[in-house]
Amino acid sequence: MAPQPSQARQPCLATPLTRKLAQLVPLTAGEIAVLRDVQSATRLIGRNREIISEGRKYDGLLVLIEGVSIRYRVLHDGRRQVLNIALPGDFIGFPGCFFEHALYSITAMTDCVVSAIPFAQLLGFFETRPRLAAAIFWSFSCEAAMYAEHLIDVGRRSALERVAHFLLELLTRLQTIGLAEERSYHMPLTQELIGDALGLSVPHVSRTLKQLREQDLVAIESQRAVIKNVEALSRLADFERTNLSRFHLRDQFAKS
Amino acid sequence: MAPQPSQARQPCLATPLTRKLAQLVPLTAGEIAVLRDVQSATRLIGRNREIISEGRKYDGLLVLIEGVSIRYRVLHDGRRQVLNIALPGDFIGFPGCFFEHALYSITAMTDCVVSAIPFAQLLGFFETRPRLAAAIFWSFSCEAAMYAEHLIDVGRRSALERVAHFLLELLTRLQTIGLAEERSYHMPLTQELIGDALGLSVPHVSRTLKQLREQDLVAIESQRAVIKNVEALSRLADFERTNLSRFHLRDQFAKS
DNA sequence: CGGTACATTGAAGGGGCTCAATCCACGTGG
DNA sequence: CCACGTGGATTGAGCCCCTTCAATGTACCG
Numbered sequence: 001m002a003p004q005p006s007q008a009r010q011p012c013l014a015t016p017l018t019r020k021l022a023q024l025v026p027l028t029a030g031e032i033a034v035l036r037d038v039q040s041a042t043r044l045i046g047r048n049r050e051i052i053s054e055g056r057k058y059d060g061l062l063v064l065i066e067g068v069s070i071r072y073r074v075l076h077d078g079r080r081q082v083l084n085i086a087l088p089g090d091f092i093g094f095p096g097c098f099f100e101h102a103l104y105s106i107t108a109m110t111d112c113v114v115s116a117i118p119f120a121q122l123l124g125f126f127e128t129r130p131r132l133a134a135a136i137f138w139s140f141s142c143e144a145a146m147y148a149e150h151l152i153d154v155g156r157r158s159a160l161e162r163v164a165h166f167l168l169e170l171l172t173r174l175q176t177i178g179l180a181e182e183r184s185y186h187m188p189l190t191q192e193l194i195g196d197a198l199g200l201s202v203p204h205v206s207r208t209l210k211q212l213r214e215q216d217l218v219a220i221e222s223q224r225a226v227i228k229n230v231e232a233l234s235r236l237a238d239f240e241r242t243n244l245s246r247f248h249l250r251d252q253f254a255k256s
Numbered sequence: 257m258a259p260q261p262s263q264a265r266q267p268c269l270a271t272p273l274t275r276k277l278a279q280l281v282p283l284t285a286g287e288i289a290v291l292r293d294v295q296s297a298t299r300l301i302g303r304n305r306e307i308i309s310e311g312r313k314y315d316g317l318l319v320l321i322e323g324v325s326i327r328y329r330v331l332h333d334g335r336r337q338v339l340n341i342a343l344p345g346d347f348i349g350f351p352g353c354f355f356e357h358a359l360y361s362i363t364a365m366t367d368c369v370v371s372a373i374p375f376a377q378l379l380g381f382f383e384t385r386p387r388l389a390a391a392i393f394w395s396f397s398c399e400a401a402m403y404a405e406h407l408i409d410v411g412r413r414s415a416l417e418r419v420a421h422f423l424l425e426l427l428t429r430l431q432t433i434g435l436a437e438e439r440s441y442h443m444p445l446t447q448e449l450i451g452d453a454l455g456l457s458v459p460h461v462s463r464t465l466k467q468l469r470e471q472d473l474v475a476i477e478s479q480r481a482v483i484k485n486v487e488a489l490s491r492l493a494d495f496e497r498t499n500l501s502r503f504h505l506r507d508q509f510a511k512s
Numbered sequence: 513c514g515g516t517a518c519a520t521t522g523a524a525g526g527g528g529c530t531c532a533a534t535c536c537a538c539g540t541g542g
Numbered sequence: 543c544c545a546c547g548t549g550g551a552t553t554g555a556g557c558c559c560c561t562t563c564a565a566t567g568t569a570c571c572g
Contacts, residue, residue, distance in 0.1 A: 073408055075494055081412040083404050095397035095404075103401055126382045126389070133382070140396070141351035145359055147403040148339050148351075152329055155410045155455035156337040159528070190550065199411035204528055206552055222537095238331055415560070446518065457561055462520055478569095 015039050016089030016177045017063050021135040023176070031132055039063060039115040045108045052093060052106040060116035062092035067112030068188045071096075071104045072196065082197035084146065085109075085170075085189070089177050094140050110188055154199045157238075162198045163208045164237035167218060171227055187225040271295050272345030272433050273319050277391040279432070287388055295319060295371040301364045308349060308362040316372035318348035323368030324444045327352075327360045328452065338453035340402065341365075341426075341445070345433050350396050366444055410455045413494075418454045419464045420493035423474060427483055443481040 018035050021027065027035070042065060045051055051069055052058065064086045071093070074080045083104060086092050092114065096103035125133040149169070153162050170187075174180035189197075191205040200208070212218040217233045219226045227233055234240060274291050277283065283291070298321060301307055307325055308314065320342045327349070330336045339360060342348050348370065352359035381389040405425070409418050426443075430436035445453075447461040456464070468474040473489045475482045483489055490496055 073404075075408075075412060079412045081408040083407055095400040098394065098397045099401075104404065123390075126386065130382065134379075137393075138354065140400075141354045144351040144396075144400045144403065145355075147400065147407065148329075148360065151339055151403065151407050151410060152331075152337045154407060156331060156335045191552095192550080201529055202550090203530085203552080203554095207528090210552080447520095448518080458518090459520080459522095459562085460560055463560090466520080 015065055016087075017065070020089040020177065021132075021139070024138055025131055025135045027131075027135075031129060034129060034132065038117050038121065039065060042113050042115045045112045045114060047108055047111050050105060050107050051112065051114065052096075052102050052104075054103065054105045055101050057100070058093055058097040058102060060118045061094075061097055061122055063115050063117065064088055064090050064092050065113040065115055068109040069106055069112055069114075070109055070193065070197075071106045073104050080196045081199070082193060084143070084150065085197065087173055087177060088179070091136075091139060091143070094143055109193070150197075159198075159200055159204055159208045160211060161237050162200070163194070163205065163212065164217070164233050165239055166194065166198055167225060167227065168230075168233060168237055168239045170225075171230075183228070183230060184224060184226040187220055187223050271321055272343075273321070276345040276433065277388075277395070280394055281387055281391045283387075283391075287385060290385060290388065294373050294377065295321060298369050298371045301368045301370060303364055303367050306361060306363050307368065307370065308352075308358050308360075310359065310361045311357050313356070314349055314353040314358060316374040317350075317353055317378055319371050319373065320344055320346050320348050321369040321371055324365040325362055325368055325370075326365055326449065326453075327362045329360050336452045337455070338449060340399070340406065341453065343429055343433060344435070347392075347395060347399070350399055365449070406453075415454075415456055415460055415464045416467060417493050418456070419450070419461065420468065420473070420489050421495055422450065422454055423481060423483065424486070424489060424493055424495045426481075427486075439484070439486060440480060440482040443476055443479050 015036070017039065018027070018032060021035070022032075045067075051062070054073070066088055069086045069092060070082050071084050071086070072080055072082045086106075092106055093102065122136075125136070146169075149165075153165055157165065171180055171183075171185060174185045179185065191209070192202050194200070195202050195205045198205070209218070209220060212233075213220075217227070217229050217236070219228055271292070273295065274283070274288060277291070278288075301323075307318070310329070322344050325342045325348060326338050327340050327342070328336055328338045342362075348362055349358065378389075378392075381392070402425075405421075409421055413421065427436055427439075427441060430441045435441065447465070448458050450456075451458050451461045454461075465474070465476060468489075469476075473483070473485050473492070475484060
């Protein structure tokens with residue numbers, strides 16, 4: 001039953017990463033080919049398996065092709081903070097992967113397919129494929145921007161606002177990669193995980209979700225999250241500002 | 257009394273940025289010259305003046321040469337979350353500066369000297385000065401790593417641990433740029449600001465500092481912070497892991 | 513001297529935590 | 543087919559950390 005690591009799989013023509021980067025920079029056929037090539041060697045990682053352990057070494061910049069993974073740190077007494085949640089098309093391990101030793105642990109929340117871009121190849125992109133390099137660089141910038149939003153969440157929002165914001169962010173992120181409907185999506189995360197991401201305890205996550213349910217804003221049933229009132233929930237979570245137009249890249253970079 | 261913006265100043269031979277990057281990658285005379293050149297056009301910004309307003313445009317990648325600035329977001333009801341604190345040698349505005357419109361506001365906490373690297377020039381570095389580009393890229397990675405630490409602070413640590421961790425982080429950061437002694441430094445931040453950075457109220461920051469004072473761990477008097485027991489404070493804050501060796505860059509990047 | 517900015521301290525309240533019990537869905541083995 | 547174990551969600555009771563509100567103190571400055 002345990003999935004085999006290092007198992008090869010057939011590359012798909014349009015990976016989530018390709019789609020994501022193509023939204024940013026019009027990619028040439030050549031660039032798409034390079035991206036496909038780079039993602040051809042994949043590893044399969046089973047649910048709850050560690051992709052990277054803190055302190056270990058990366059063998060390249062990892063790309064999540066399929067599944068959901070989390071990056072986190074656990075403190076000496078067991079408290080855990082989830083730093084971010086990676087969805088298909090996301091890079092895994094930025095910024096830790098650029099250091100000699102991984103700064104955080106990364107674990108697969110569902111069965112995952114990942115591929116690794118060797119560092120040498122990535123560096124080569126800066127010379128041979130500047131547009132690709134720019135797109136990747138932009139992707140890191142977005143990642144850092146999400147960190148900032150996450151920090152605002154945890155630092156200055158109430159539990160209700162946090163959970164609301166979290167669910168909306170997940171909705172929009174899943175929509176951009178075609179994994180969510182207009183108002184609903186498959187929720188791959190347990191309440192314990194949501195709590196560790198938002199700095200809340202499990203019972204309080206449960207109570208907060210109940211509150212959202214009773215206000216007819218959100219319903220989560222059998223791993224399916226339905227945002228019943230996007231408008232009201234966005235207002236509650238102060239979410240307007242996070243619309244995607246904010247993440248519009250400077251023309252200079254897009255055209256480089 | 258209000259300082260004049262856009263006022264030219266003589267460049268110094270070893271700016272904080274040059275020193276910081278040189279710690280990472282041995283810089284050639286040519287690279288140092290480029291860096292000096294890039295930082296020659298400086299702006300002076302007075303205390304409490306905004307360097308960048310949310311929604312405005314950046315004219316380049318800003319470098320803080322002198323002073324202390326903060327990046328933050330204020331929510332609709334006035335709550336404020338400080339995202340990070342920039343010290344001399346830090347880049348200002350990553351990641352927001354790569355987007356069409358600034359994502360956050362940046363304000364000078366003290367009189368600041370900043371310079372701007374035009375985006376076109378920065379992009380050129382990837383081709384003409386790859387080592388410089390790599391060093392800058394690394395610097396961004398460090399920035400993102402600090403975000404993560406900050407998130408752990410706010411999400412999963414008690415007020416006491418947060419403040420302790422914060423003071424220690426400030427100590428080590430100031431030490432690496434030569435602005436702190438062995439166990440003490442000039443504290444440029446008000447308690448309100450510390451609170452907004454750590455997600456605490458001003459009264460509680462005061463109480464927490466009092467507690468640290470009574471335990472003979474920290475003393476702050478007339479803007480001078482003295483860590484009286486680095487060892488014990490580090491244990492309290494779970495700070496061992498954040499020693500600088502963790503931020504060692506991969507050889508591949510350092511030598512590129 | 514009065515004004516401003518910041519730090520301190522107290523009292524009271526609440527939001528979220530801990531601890532613990534219960535429930536439910538599901539898979540597994542007897 | 544049912545008993546049982548397991549992982550996760552739910553709910554309750556009590557409490558404590560931190561907030562809010564407010565007053566006071568203090569240094570500095572025009």
